[in-house]
Amino acid sequence: MNALVLAAEEAKSPLFPDRWEMLITFIGFVILLFIAFKFIVPAFEKVYKDRADAIEGGLAKAKAAQAEAKAARDEYNQQLESARLEAQKIREEARSEGEKILADFKDRANLESARITENAHKAIEAERAAAVVSLRDEVGTLATQLASKIVGESLNDDDRANRVVDRFLADLDAEQGRTGAAR
C-alpha cells in the first residue's frame, strides 16, 4: 500500500486518493449521518406528524360541529313542522267552533222569531175572537133597537120609514167607523 501511495505521488494522478482524506470524509459523513438519524430527521418528522395530526383533528372537530349543527337544524325544522301542524289544528278547531256558535245563534234566532210570530198570531186571534163577540152583541142590540124603532113609529108614513132606515144605516156606519178606528 505504501509503495502504491509513493508510486502514485510520483505519478501525480488526480484519480489517486489520499487515504487520510478518505478517513476524515468517512468519519465526518458518519457523524453527520448519526446526527441526521438521531436528531434532525426525527425533529422534522415530528413537526410533520404534529401538523398532520392537527389538521386531521381540526377536520374531525369541524365534522363534529357540522353534524351537531345539522342535528340542531333538523330538530328546529321538526319543531317548526309540529308547531305549524298544531297551529293548523287550532285554526281548524276555531273555525268549527265558530261555525257551531253561528249555527247555534241562528237556531236560537229562528226559534225566537217563531215564538214572536206565534205570540202575534195568538194575540190577533184573541183580538178577533173578542171583536166577533162584541160585534155579535152590538149587532143584536142594533137589530133590537132597529126593530123597536120600526115598531114604535108609524109604518104608514113612507117618509118616516125611509128616514128611520136611513138613520139606522147612518148609525150603523158611524158605529162601524168607530170600531174601525178602534181597530
Place this chain on the structure above:
Amino acid sequence: MNPALRIPAEFVAPSTEDAHLPPFFEVGSFAFGKQSLLILLSVVLIAGLFMFLIRRRAMVPSKGQYVGEMGYGLVRNHLGRDIIGEKDFRPYVPLLFSFFFFILVNNLFGSIPVLQLPTLSHPGSAYVLAAIAYVVWVGVGIKRHGLGHFMVKMTMPPDVPKFLYVILIPLEFLSNMIIRPVTHALRVFATMFAGHMAIMVAAAFMAYLATEVGGVLGIAGSGFGLVLGLFIYFLEVLIQILQAYIFTLLFAVYVQGALQEGH
C-alpha cells in the same frame, strides 16, 4: 503565489498540485489539510444549521423553520418518497439527507471565497461516499431478496431470449455491480475537479496577462479572463448544486431498484 506565474513570457497552466495545498499539520503519515478541515466544517455547518432551524419544532413554522423544512422536504419527498416509494422510503431519509447536504455544502465550498475548494475534487472523498452508497444499496437488495435472487435481479433482465444471457450476464454484472459505483464516484469527483481546474486556469490566465504581458492588450485580455472566470464561476455553482442532487437521486434510484419486487 504560484512561482510559475512570475516567469515572464511563458504561461504555465496550473496543475493538480495547486489544488493540494500543504497540510496544516502532520503526525507521522497523517496529514490534516484544508480539505479535511472543510469536511469537518461542513458537518458542523449542516448539523448546526438544521438543528437551529428546527429548534422550536413549531407547528406553524417561522421563516427559518420554513426554509429548513423546504430543504428537508426536498430530500424527503422528492428524492425519498417519490423515488423509493411511499412504503419503504422512511429508513433511507437520514442517509439521503446526509448525502445531499454533505455533498451540496462541500461542493459549494468551491464557490465560497477564501474556502474556494470543492472538497470532492479530491477523489478520496468521492470514493468514500460512493462506497457507502454502494454498500447500502447492495446490502438492502441482498437483505430483501437474498444473495442469489438479488444477483439474478442485477444480472438477468427479464423477457430476453435465453441464449442472450451468455452475453448479458457478464455485461449486466459489469454494468450494475462494478461500473455503476465507479461512475457514481467519478461523476461528482470529475465535475468538481474539472470545475475547480477551469476556474484556476481562468484565474491564472487573467493574472498572467495582467502582470506578465501587460500593456493595453494584456489588460484587455485580462478583462476577458475575468469575464470568462465569472461565467465559469456561476456555471460551477449550478453544477455543484446539480451534482449533489444527481448523486443523491442516483442513490435513491439504486435503492429503489434493489428493493423492487419482480424480475
